[in-house]
Amino acid sequence: MDILMQVSSGFFLLIGSFLCLTGGLGILRFPDFYTRMHAVGVTDTLATAMILIGLILYNPDFMVDVKLMVILLMTIFISPTASHALANAARYDELSIQKDSKSDSELTSSNL
Amino acid sequence: MVVAFAIVRMKDLLAVVMLLGIYSLLSASFFVAMDAVDVAFTEASVGAGISTLLMLVVISMTGRSEQPSRHKPLLALAVVTVTGSLLIYATLDMPYFGSAEAPIHQHVAPRYINASMQEIGVPNIVTSVLASYRAFDTFGEVVVIFTAGMGVLALLSVVRRSDSTLNNDIFDHSMHEQHLILRIVTKMMIPYILLFAFYVQFHGDFGPGGGFQAGVIFAAAIFLYTMLFGMSTARRVINQSFIQMLAATGVLLYGSVGVVSLLNGKEFFDYSALSADPIAGQHLGILLIELGVGITVASVMIIIFFNFVGRRNNPLRKENQGF
Secondary structure, eight states: HHHHHHHHHHHHHHHHHHHHHHHHHHHOOOOOHHHHHHHHHHHHHHHHHHHHHHHHHHHHOOOHHHHHHHHHHHHHHHHHHHHHHHHHHHHHHOOOSSSSSSHHHHHHHHHH | OOHHHHHHHHOBBBHHHHHHHHHHHHHHHHHHHTTTTHHHHHHHHIIIIIIHHHHHHHHHHHSBBBBOOOOOOOOHEEEHHHHHHHHHHHHSOOTTOOOOOOOOGGGSSHHHHHHHHHHOOOOOOOHIIIIIIHHHHHHHHHHHHHHHHHHHHHHHHOOOOOOOHHHSSSOGGGGGTTHHHHHHHHHHHHHHHHHHHHHHHHHHHSSSHHHHHHHHHHHHHHHHHHHHHHHHHHHHHHHHHHHHHHHHHHHHHHHHHHHHHTTTSTTTTGGGGGGSSHHHEEEEEEOOOOOHHHHHHHHHHHHHHHHHHHHOOOOTSSTTTTT
């Protein structure tokens, strides 16, 4: 049982790290603000949730598990709201969607 | 180092503020790596949370890009380089990091570490040092925070119009659909944030925490409410004079604990004078002064934030004249 918990927690931690890395890669490579938000909004929350589940499985202590579960619940509430707030603010400021792929300097001079 | 260099070189102030937040978060993780969890907690909550927010409010008023500097301060650069290299040369003489013969490990620290559990009975040694052995220094910190709040009030407080105009735009319905999701989630989250602030405040004896972090988290919940529901609604919820009185009450509570110890015949801030059993007296004293610290920090943060944002909506500003 012990080895099963360790292997599964390692699995979750690896998945979480991989998701974090690909989210960061998405920020760098996508051309537009909205596509970048799309890349990072989902993967960031899911990566944090996976890492927290991995930590919960790793810990036998009950009090630590309760605290980690509270953090997990809060993250599931707060992180998508933050992504929504960013995208909503961009939409309110009428940040334009790029039609074709151009360089980044176009984007920084045209917004806000 | 990379982040600090980027902060100095960039001209776009919004990016600089974000980089400052990243710098604070990296410093907090440094502190965790060095096992100083209370300091990391305070650094993360103040630096990566509140400072970023206050700087953003300031930038929204002053403009986003830095003015180009007209002169090259070469003399200042030379002085700083010489002083910095002298300081680095001086550190070569210091003992190795973590060595057992370093003076910092010799004189007072072993006594605190060895005697803290018997004399005070609080598991968190940081709290016992901060609140009992060095209570006078922490008193100075609280007074400094209170003075900062008074300075902000003296410099920035705005003469507001009479209450009739405040009553007209209490519930700003025009923004309701735009911020609907944010408002609903915030209304759900704020009680838990406040509860967490109280947990950090009273759990500081046993784990990382204490008055400073708790006050900052409490103020952060109020900031969240103010940002999403508008300044006028927030002023109705949190009365300005009440908050100012609370800030003074925190410092007064802290000082009066010391004075009560004096009146009972012991030294200033000697908590064993507070009750019959010295350990219970220590617990009571730590509880009261942490409460004073938390109250003062939260109130001063709220005062600063309200004054910054109130300045932004100042009817005397040119941009706001069209109201």
